[in-house]
Amino acid sequence: GLVDFRIDSEYYQVKLLEALRKARARFSVSVPRNQAMWRIAAGISEDAWSDATDMPAAQITETTYKPDGWKHEPLRLIVRRVPFSAERVASGSVRARRRNTIPPEQLQLAIDGKVQTVYGYSFILSDHPAERDTAWVEHHHRHRAQIEERLKDAKLGQALRHLPCRNIAANRTWMLACLCALNITAMTCEICPAAAISS
Numbered sequence: 001g002l003v004d005f006r007i008d009s010e011y012y013q014v015k016l017l018e019a020l021r022k023a024r025a026r027f028s029v030s031v032p033r034n035q036a037m038w039r040i041a042a043g044i045s046e047d048a049w050s051d052a053t054d055m056p057a058a059q060i061t062e063t064t065y066k067p068d069g070w071k072h073e074p075l076r077l078i079v080r081r082v083p084f085s086a087e088r089v090a091s092g093s094v095r096a097r098r099r100n101t102i103p104p105e106q107l108q109l110a111i112d113g114k115v116q117t118v119y120g121y122s123f124i125l126s127d128h129p130a131e132r133d134t135a136w137v138e139h140h141h142r143h144r145a146q147i148e149e150r151l152k153d154a155k156l157g158q159a160l161r162h163l164p165c166r167n168i169a170a171n172r173t174w175m176l177a178c179l180c181a182l183n184i185t186a187m188t189c190e191i192c193p194a195a196a197i198s199s
Contacts, residue, residue, distance in 0.1 A: 002024075002025070002026060003023070003025040003026070004025065004026045004027070005020055005025055005026070005027040005028075005029075006027075006028050006029075006140070006141050006143075006144035007027060007028070007029040007030065007144075008029075008030055008144070009029070009030035009031060009032045011029070012029050012030065012031055012032055012125075014067050014068070014069040014070055015069075016029075017029065017067070017070065017125075017127075018069075018070070018071070021072060021127070026126075026127060026128055027126065027127055028124055028125070028126035028128065028137060028140065028141040028144075029124070029125050029126070030122065030123065030124060030141070031065075031077070031123040031124065031125050033100065033101065033121065033123065036065075037121070037123045038103045038104075038121075040063060040065070040077065040079065040123075041079060041081070041103065041121050041123075042103070044061055044063070044079065048061040049061050049081070050134075050135070051135075052080060052135060052138055052139070053135045053136075053138070053139040054139060055080075055082075055139075055142070057082060057083055058080055058081070058082045059080070059081050059082075060078060060079065060080045060081075060134055060135060060138050061078075061079050061134070062076060062077065062078050062079070062134040063077050063079070064076060064077055065077035065125060067125070075125050075126060075127055076125070076126045076127070076128065076134075076137065077123060077124070077125055078123070078124040078125075078126065078134055078137055078138050078141075079121060079122070079123055079124075080121065080122045080123075080124070080138055081119040081120065081121050081122075082101075082119065082120045082122075083117050083118070083119055083120075084098060084102070084110075084117065084118055084119070084120055085116065085117060086109075086110035086111075086113065086115050086116050086117060086118060087116075089102065089107065089110045089111070089118060090110055090111045090113065098120050101120030101121055101122065102118050102119065102120050102121075103121070106118045106119070124137065124138060124141050126141070128140075163175070
């Protein structure tokens with residue numbers, strides 16, 4: 001079937017997107033926040049926003065963007081914004097991740113106490129077809145972060161901490177068994193009614 005990649009901003013490269021297109025794989029990728037993205041966000045009208053799925057207070061909208069070096073059609077650019085109180089932003093750590101999501105001029109206004117609310121923005125570039133609406137693509141891409149939980153569970157809960165063994169074949173076998181157990185556990189939680197009720 002169709003292969004679908006969900007990619008973090010650290011791996012945002014046109015060469016990678018070109019390779020995925022050549023391989024006929026779909027993708028969504030987080031775009032680093034830069035001046036081009038801030039200009040796009042600033043140009044979005046207030047009536048263009050709609051609610052995101054399963055993320056209270058978050059709003060999304062869509063436009064198009066063609067990265068430098070991309071040889072194909074303009075891609076879907078999905079923009080998400082999340083409101084933060086200026087007080088929360090100003091009183092938080094200067095290294096807080098949320099500060100990086102706020103346009104620099106808005107961040108300064110919040111720090112100076114000149115506004116009550118600012119927005120943190122995220123940008124997602126995707127080649128999913130139009131049948132997949134904006135909310136679906138954003139929600140689908142956001143859930144890429146589940147892999148980080150899977151990695152933590154693999155290291156702490158499914159015994160990867162027992163690696164390495166002296167024999168490379170034993171390492172491979174142990175890794176396969178561990179990841180199978182991890183995925184079966186995750187799938188069981190997804191389909192079990194009792195797990196849904198307890199969460």
